[in-house]
Amino acid sequence: MAPVAGPTQHDHAGHACCDHDHHGQDGARAIAPPDPRALVSGRGIHVRRGGRVILENVDLDIAGGEIVTLIGPNGAGKTTMVRVMLGLERPDRGTLLRRKGLVVGYVPQRLDIDRALPMTVARFLALGTDAERGAIVTALREVGAPHVIDTQLASLSGGETQRVFLARALLRDPGLLVLDEPVRGVDQVGEAELYRLIGRLRSDRGFGILLVSHDLHIVMAASDRVVCLNRHVCCSGVPTSVARHPEYERLFGAPAARTFAVYEHHHDHAHDLAGAPVTGTAGPQERDVSGESRSGSIGTDGGSRGSAGGA
Amino acid sequence: MIEPFFLRALAAAIGLALVAAPLGALVVWQRMAYFGETMAQASLLGVAMSLALGQNLTLSVLVTAILAACVILLLSEQKVLPLDSILGLLHHGSLAAGVIATAMLAGPSVDLMGYLFGDIFAVSYHDLLWVYGGGAVVLATLWYIWPQMLRIAVNEELALAEGVPSRTIKAVFMLLLAAVIAIAIKILGILLVIAFLIVPAAAARPLAATPERMVLLTALVAIIGAVAGLFFSAATDAPGGPAIVLVLAVMALASLVLAARVRSS
Numbered sequence: 001m002a003p004v005a006g007p008t009q010h011d012h013a014g015h016a017c018c019d020h021d022h023h024g025q026d027g028a029r030a031i032a033p034p035d036p037r038a039l040v041s042g043r044g045i046h047v048r049r050g051g052r053v054i055l056e057n058v059d060l061d062i063a064g065g066e067i068v069t070l071i072g073p074n075g076a077g078k079t080t081m082v083r084v085m086l087g088l089e090r091p092d093r094g095t096l097l098r099r100k101g102l103v104v105g106y107v108p109q110r111l112d113i114d115r116a117l118p119m120t121v122a123r124f125l126a127l128g129t130d131a132e133r134g135a136i137v138t139a140l141r142e143v144g145a146p147h148v149i150d151t152q153l154a155s156l157s158g159g160e161t162q163r164v165f166l167a168r169a170l171l172r173d174p175g176l177l178v179l180d181e182p183v184r185g186v187d188q189v190g191e192a193e194l195y196r197l198i199g200r201l202r203s204d205r206g207f208g209i210l211l212v213s214h215d216l217h218i219v220m221a222a223s224d225r226v227v228c229l230n231r232h233v234c235c236s237g238v239p240t241s242v243a244r245h246p247e248y249e250r251l252f253g254a255p256a257a258r259t260f261a262v263y264e265h266h267h268d269h270a271h272d273l274a275g276a277p278v279t280g281t282a283g284p285q286e287r288d289v290s291g292e293s294r295s296g297s298i299g300t301d302g303g304s305r306g307s308a309g310g311a
Numbered sequence: 312m313i314e315p316f317f318l319r320a321l322a323a324a325i326g327l328a329l330v331a332a333p334l335g336a337l338v339v340w341q342r343m344a345y346f347g348e349t350m351a352q353a354s355l356l357g358v359a360m361s362l363a364l365g366q367n368l369t370l371s372v373l374v375t376a377i378l379a380a381c382v383i384l385l386l387s388e389q390k391v392l393p394l395d396s397i398l399g400l401l402h403h404g405s406l407a408a409g410v411i412a413t414a415m416l417a418g419p420s421v422d423l424m425g426y427l428f429g430d431i432f433a434v435s436y437h438d439l440l441w442v443y444g445g446g447a448v449v450l451a452t453l454w455y456i457w458p459q460m461l462r463i464a465v466n467e468e469l470a471l472a473e474g475v476p477s478r479t480i481k482a483v484f485m486l487l488l489a490a491v492i493a494i495a496i497k498i499l500g501i502l503l504v505i506a507f508l509i510v511p512a513a514a515a516r517p518l519a520a521t522p523e524r525m526v527l528l529t530a531l532v533a534i535i536g537a538v539a540g541l542f543f544s545a546a547t548d549a550p551g552g553p554a555i556v557l558v559l560a561v562m563a564l565a566s567l568v569l570a571a572r573v574r575s576s
Contacts, residue, residue: 117522124465
């Protein structure tokens with residue numbers, strides 16, 4: 001399969017936003033990404049379904065220890081792109097490279113469990129992971145839902161189900177964690193907790209994380225890189241620069257773009273969900289523009305996060 | 312004094328109950344009741360084929376049930392009609408075709424009722440061999456794919472993303488389902504086979520907290536229902552297969568009503 005040339009992995013670090021027709025730098029990397037941290041790499045992904053173009057020439061990379069957020073309006077093809085990256089859907093054109101032996105933790109968007117299936121949370125978490133009860137308790141505590149361990153899966157609330165699926169992903173100790181609309185059905189406190197947890201998973205355990213969201217406010221700033229998708233990649237880069245990009249404003253409207261708040265992840269200080277307070281400040285912050293200074297703002301995690309923002 | 316034919320019927324019913332329990336639970340969990348029903352009814356074409364060509368009945372039914380599953384799967388890929396409409400169409404269409412084919416190929420003297428409702432009191436030692444031998448193979452295979460089947464039942468999308476080869480596993484499951492239909496068809500008939508899979512599972516559901524416990528309870532319900540049904544049949548001269556299914560249905564209804572009461576109180 002002939003790879004379509006695309007931007008390299010690091011083009012997001014400095015100059016953030018690029019238009020979708022930005023190609024032709026380094027086609028060879030599409031075949032074998034030289035960066036050993038690249039977990040999954042899609043190049044020139046095209047998907048058509050029922051005569052409709054869902055995705056058009058999309059490039060996307062996720063490296064280890066990096067949080068990438070996919071945003072875009074409804075029907076932009078976010079979930080389809082995730083499914084392609086997970087190998088659940090075959091693109092009509094394009095190249096997909098996955099690191100050999102990559103373990104994936106996945107929290108799908110639709111989590112409804114059939115009531116006909118009796119299944120406790122504990123049993124579900126042990127299924128295929130062979131986790132002992134101790135490990136299950138730890139994982140549930142980590143996602144802030146230790147009380148549901150003996151509850152039936154089908155009787156959990158939306159937010160609880162999400163946490164349980166996240167706990168399952170953690171038990172698999174994945175290289176790549178994929179969360180499709182993780183804050184759906186989660187209240188605001190839970191949302192902040194969830195993002196703190198996600199940040200911590202990246203820094204403490206080095207997961208590569210792919211988030212999907214149409215939520216503009218908190219999500220974006222928790223990420224190292226935001227990719228704005230509307231069938232094609234409209235723009236991508238560090239959160240604040242994406243928020244200022246004209247394409248982004250056109251998609252979401254200027255007011256929405258302006259109210260976007262930066263969420264600072266203090267994940268390296270908060271090792272407990274009840275831990276450090278969340279500081280949400282309005283408006284983009286200058287120091288967040290480059291990946292370099294973002295890494296610098298992370299304090300004490302002993303460098304395991306490295307230059308995840310891309311240096 | 313219990314007659315040998317009655318003992319054979321008991322042995323067949325208990326054997327089938329054990330094999331059917333895990334499969335029935337999976338059919339219920341995956342909402343495949345109608346799917347199985349269609350597979351079973353299409354098997355009447357296999358009966359006709361076996362009568363016309365003099366082939367082994369069990370093998371003909373096995374092949375027909377597998378073919379029916381393939382046709383359903385192919386048709387379920389199209390987007391014009393929803394799956395339940397497709398199944399309704401095939402279900403009735405194949406039953407009609409089967410009845411006509413049986414009458415035309417095997418002549419008017421053939422006992423259609425025997426194939427539709429089975430004849431559990433006519434079970435031979437040879438049939439018992441099929442129930443226990445074939446059943447053991449089915450259970451062993453199912454044991455092997457059980458964790459993967461469960462993961463698919465919880466969330467197929469997740470199972471796939473985690474690397475479960477879901478197409479292969481589901482194909483194996485359908486093969487097992489076809490095998491059980493083929494084994495049970497002489498005993499319970501094409502109209503009652505699926506009831507024997509689903510009804511005990513439905514009765515067990517409200518009482519179970521984990522999948523494995525539900526399977527054990529399903530087996531228990533099926534055995535109790537089969538034994539009680541056979542004695543009921545012997546006492547009243549009612550046909551064996553329908554008597555078993557009737558007892559099972561009453562048990563399932565009682566269990567559901569009880570569960571609903573407990574939940575609402």
